[in-house]
Amino acid sequence: RKEVEQDPGPFNVPEGATVAFNCTYSNSASQSFFWYRQDCRKEPKLLMSVYSSGNEDGRFTAQLNRASQYISLLIRDSKLSDSATYLCVATGGSYIPTFGRGTSLIVHP
């Protein structure tokens, strides 16, 4: 079982929709969490960090649930430009950040 798991999707949503992704992690010692965005044939780029208290950046909201060991990403008012793969990352007791396999989002007109 992979340490960090994501629904691969694709999530196919119309412009303006709200969409949410979850990511579960198995290592309870994980301390740092991030969401990255990866466009086709490009490198992953940091979207946002995930804090215990939850954090928001414009249309994006990230939350951490330590009790259930998952993190979430909510995208409001989806844009065509949000179409990408979203990767979650957890860093646990070792130095090694562990990536999920990514969730594909397609926003259509």
Next chain:
Amino acid sequence: NAGVTQTPKFRVLKTGQSMTLLCAQDMNHEYMYWYRQDPGMGLRLIHYSVGEGTTAKGEVPDGYNVSRLKKQNFLLGLESAAPSQTSVYFCASSYGYGNEQYFGPGTRLTVT
């Protein structure tokens, strides 16, 4: 700042050939990482380094070697390339443990 750069961007090798991929960062980051990304497999860590002169094995280290002689550079070597090493290779760096990573643009390697 250039951030994280990788050379080359593309390469085609024949089975058994060797090559070195170079990663350079100008952010004075301590940690550097090499990943490979294959369809449906996500990013898998090959080797990483927590400082100049140090290296450690990641999830899929077999067939690869690395060196970190200078803080800003992290080299990934393939001594005898195999078709199973056809992949996209990404280098990343971070300030320290648990910090966000910054990725290079990737190297697309094909081994025939």
